[in-house]
Amino acid sequence: MAISLGFHIILAALGIGFPLITLIAHWRGLRTGDNHYLELARRWAKTMAVLFAVGAVSGTILSFEMGMLWPGLMGPYGDVIGLPFTLEGVSFFLEAIFIGIYLYGWKRMSARLHFLSLFPIVLAGIAGSFFILTVNSWMNSPAGFEIVNGEVVNVDPWAAMFNDATAVQYTHMLLAAYMVSGFLVAGVYAWGWLKGRRDRHHKLGFIIAFSVAAVAAPIQILVGDTAARRLIDAQPAKFAAMELVTEGGSNAPFTIGGILVDGEVVGAIEIPGLGSLLGTRSFDGELPGLDDIPPDEIPPVNIVHISFQVMVAIGTGLLLLSAWFAIRWWRKKSLPESRWFWRLAAVSGAAAVVAMEAGWITTEVGRQPWIVWQQVRTADAVTNADGLIWSLILITVVYVGLATASVLALKRISRGFASGQDVATPYGPPVPEATGD
Amino acid sequence: MLPNVIAGIIWLGISAYAIFGGADFGGGIWDLFAGGPEKGRRPRALIERAIGPVWEANHVWLIFVLVYLWTAFPEPFVSIATTLWIPLTLAALGIIFRGSGFAFRKWADTVGRQRWYGAWFAGASALTPFFLGTVVGGVASARVPLGNAEGDVFGSWLNPTSLLGGVMAVVACAYLAAVLLTREAVLDQETDLAEYFRLRGLIAGAAAGVVAIAGIFVLRWDAPSLYEGLLSTRGIVLIIGSAAGGVASLWLLWNRRFLAARPTAALATVAVLWGWGAAQYPWVLEDAASIEDFAASDPVLTAMIIAFAAAAVLVVPSLVWLFRLTQTRSLVEGDIRADSTEALMIKNQTPREKA
Secondary structure: OHHHHHHHHHHHHHHHHHHHHHHHHHHHHHHHOOHHHHHHHHHHHHHHHHHHHHHHHHHHHHHHHHHHHOHHHHHHHHHHHHHHHHHHHHHHHHHHHHHHHHHHHHHHOOHHHHHHOHHHHHHHHHHHHHHHHHHHHHHHOOOOOEEEOOEEEOOOHHHHHOOOOHHHHHHHHHHHHHHHHHHHHHHHHHHHHHOOOOOHHHHHHHHHHHHHHHHHHHHHHHHHHHHHHHHHHHOHHHHHHHHOOOOOEOOOOEEEEEEEEOOEEEEEEEEOOHHHHHHHOOOOOOEOOHHHOOHHHOOOHHHHHHHHHHHHHHHHHHHHHHHHHHHHHHHHOOOOOOHHHHHHHHHHHHHHHHHHHHHHHHHHHHHOOEEEOOOEEHHHHOOOOOOHHHHHHHHHHHHHHHHHHHHHHHHHHHHHHHOOOOOOOOOOOOOOOOOOO | OHHHHHHHHHHHHHHHHHHHHHHHHHHHHHHHOOOOOOOOHHHHHHHHHHHOOOHHHHHHHHHHHHHHHHHHOHHHHHHHHHHOHHHHHHHHHHHHHHHHHHHHHHHOOOHHHHHHHHHHHHHHHHHHHHHHHHHHHHHHOOOOOOOOOOOOOOOOOOOHHHHHHHHHHHHHHHHHHHHHHHHHHHHOOOHHHHHHHHHHHHHHHHHHHHHHHHHHHHHHHHOHHHHHHHOOHHHHHHHHHHHHHHHHHHHHHHOOOHHHHHHHHHHHHHHHHHHHHHHHOOEEEOOOEEOOOOOOOHHHHHHHHHHHHHHHHHHHHHHHHHHHHHHOOOOOOOOOOOOOHHHHHHHHHHHHHHO
8 A cells, every 4th residue: 555655646746746837838838939848848748648647547546445455444434534535536537638638639729728728737636636635634633523432423524624734734745746746857857968968948848847846845845844843732743753852841952863772862963952943943842752652652763753854854955956046047047057966956856756755654654553643543444354465465566567667658758759759648649650660 | 315316426437437448448358359460450559549538537437436435335335345355456456457558558669569568458458347347246146244354255256146247347348349449440431440340249249138138047046135126126127228228239230320329338238237226226235234324424425416516517528528629530630720739839930940
């Protein structure tokens, strides 16, 4: 399940971010009359369609897995969290339909309508991810039901969707999606740049994608800070594990690196008082510590702490890289020349993906041992069926294959683009049969 | 009342998946039987053109059914998913193989690789509906008890009714696809391919009829409770409806009325599904969980109906628009609307190239 989700989250992020950068490119193209922009929009839309198709498959598998693996969650609470899944299905369907319309629309629709058909794609991506995220925020902050005599009653699906964690968690995820998409796409062009492909096409492709990510990066740091501080009261165990606070109280140190061995922090840099200052904006602020948490409710501390710090470190690095780009652009209206900038930009996409996965691990593992915070333990939610491990192994193997094959397909497509050949994509119109290559 | 409405909506979703997804799977099944690379090249190309545009989007219907089922009937859903996890996993794998095989075949560099991916696509197209059919059979023959993995992991889907469900699903997919493809071939002015799929459609349709009739006896013996429901008035009406639709579509296919054969073939398929639903009513899980008692609470069901209405308002017009765009064949390759983006790009290009 974790593997399916970890795989799907990348596709989901691209499904949110790709439409936006395509929209920007298309809009610039119409404004300037520069075909390079429109050509970028066309290629991005095709790439998006491929990724979307893979996402459709992995999303279908996820809905199978929900029931097969987590009967203890879906049985009692399926009705509480079902609505957002339903609405996500609608958004997903609309996104698929409009990707098809956009791909078919190049020759068959008025230019104006064709451009407008991009908006439903962008909006459906935003809406769909919102609905799914409300389920995750609900697992962190369950709402919209009561428990009477062990039965879930008085279900209010809307209250479950708009729970306390939804707003901040969603903003965090949306920005992450824009960063991942922006940096990944920009990374491809940065790679081309390093290899000497420095034409206008590569330049514009890089600028559009990187700008989207660079705008999202600083906002993300602020939102992330809010999200983390919210946990002090909402989920103290997760907070204590993330920041590796062994002893709660005021004037808590800020711990960089380090792991917990037998209750002792090893190999960390501790900055006295900074933990409290960052967490509560005051040295006297009280932070929850692991010593405040009942032993059977402590998550795997090291995993949570390390992933959290990986996320923060990469996020900060990406912010600095964005600043480099922004300052240069502001002062000289040109792109940085240093090869180091381009090397870093080339790996920024992969780094953003790692950061997103790390953040996801932080929130999921940080919630353990609960699958629904303080309501259902993960161990109680899992299926009783024997032999299910085989199903998991099989699906994992297949996912590895799917990932490899997706990468191969994308490479094939980019080769097609490079050679100026039209490339057939899912949802798109057929192309004349390629004459071998 | 509300639970019945939702059950009806779920059945609509199952019907839509059976028709649209079924035709999709069926395309893959005919791909499987199309012969070697040279012999099968043209039928395969037609199949690819016909299912290309909608492609995996059809699985949205399946997602829709799963999501509605778990939201409206959480306990029965969990019981089905945990007891029948083997065929469900196999169907899930089938969906992965099918989708990726179809996509990667397009970009494969060599004939050998194309065949390899083609085999994934085609094989999975036949196996996925089979396993989904066995799931239906397991539920319908009262082999899924309520609870977390309480049923027999193998017996729940390796039994006569499941086998019937699986075979029926495969044959129906093949039939629907053949009917769809005859008309597509005519539109592409490939009369010989229309004949090719007409013949296959007639064979698959006849096979579906035989399986359906044999199925009644299988149910009488293996699923007595469902059989009893099937003999109710509404059950009989739907059996007759299905038979009428099946015979009518075969007759139309025989007379090469390919367009008119489509709705009747769809009717025959849907009538079988609704016949199953009618026979099983009022149970979600035959003999184990009733629709009324195991439905979610009213606010949830109301929200779901609102969501369904919103979906209908948004999705249906967009889908119609997409189908119309994809079906405009008067626009041959290279034909471009004067005010389209493509035309704009050509205009952008001209001054610079003249200069």
